[in-house]
Amino acid sequence: MNIESIYAPxxxxxxxxxxxxxxxGYPKEARIRDEQKLPGSQRVGARVVVGERCQLANQVVLHEGVSIGDDCVLEDRVRVGYDSTVGAGTRIVYGAFVCDRVTIGANAVVAGFICDGTRIGDRSTVMGELVHEYTRPHQDWWEVDEEPPIIEADTVVGFGARVVGGVRIGPRSYVAAGAVVTKDVSAEHVVTGxxxxxxAECWSGERLQSLIAHWRAEARRQR
Known part of the structure; x- marks a missing residue:
């Protein structure tokens, strides 16, 4: 089978x-499987759209249905899965692996592994791993649709941190490098260990004080 014949526009x-x-425009697995069973039966996949003034470096892979907003940068070896959306001004770095049906807001920075269905808010930074619980490995790979993490706006997930399962990280929170999160995090919290x-108001560490002050100023401005 010539797989290029079913690439999306x-x-x-x-x-x-x-x-x-x-x-x-790489086709999603289900369309490839259908084509293998009945060659020539497949309709055209969902279009890939890349906005203006973007920089897509070397060996970038965009699956069908991906939408990349204006002014985005995707560094070498970045992968974005099918039906995912990347907001304007966002940077995806360090060969990030973004799975399927992921929504990333505007002016975000994303690295690491991002599991299916994850939502990342505007201006957030995710340098760690966002993963499913994977508690039913005995069932078919596509049968189980576990809840993904949700990272709200202006939040940081540090390098090597891991957020597991259908966890919501509230806005203006900071998950420190190497931390593990399996529970919801309210707005304006620092997570360690x-x-x-x-x-954040009780955080005594000096290095985050300017960030916490910025959060407070933004919260007052939005009132």
Whole structure:
């Protein structure tokens, strides 16, 4: 089977730049399986759209149905799964693996592993791993649709941190590098260790004080 025959169509902004060895419009697994069973039966997959002034570096893979907003940067070896959306001004770095049906807001920074269905809010930074619980490995891979993490706006998930399962991280929170989160986090909390949550107003560490002050100023401005 010539798999290129079922690639999705692609639209790229005229001011955007694309590096070497990129793959756009790669079909999702279900369409490939159907084509294998009945060649020539497949309809055209969902279009890939890349906005204006984007920079897509080398070996970037965008599956069908992906939408990339204006002014985005996708560094080398980034993968974005089918039907995912990336907001304007967002940067995806360090060869991030973004799974399927992921929504990333505007002006975010994303690295690491991002599981299916995750939502990442505007201006958030995710440098760790967002993963499903994976409590039913004995069932079919596609049969189980577990709840994904939700990272709300202006939140940081530090390098090597891991958020597991259908956990919601409230806005303006900071998950420290290497932390593990399996419980919801309220707005404006700092998370360290395993689920150790400290309200930002009680945080005594000096390095986050300017960030916490910025959060407070933004909260007052939005009132």
């Amino acid at each position: 692609v639209t790229i902004g005229t001011t955007s730049v694309v590096g070497a060895h990129c793959t756009f 395993v689920n150790l949550q400290t309200p």
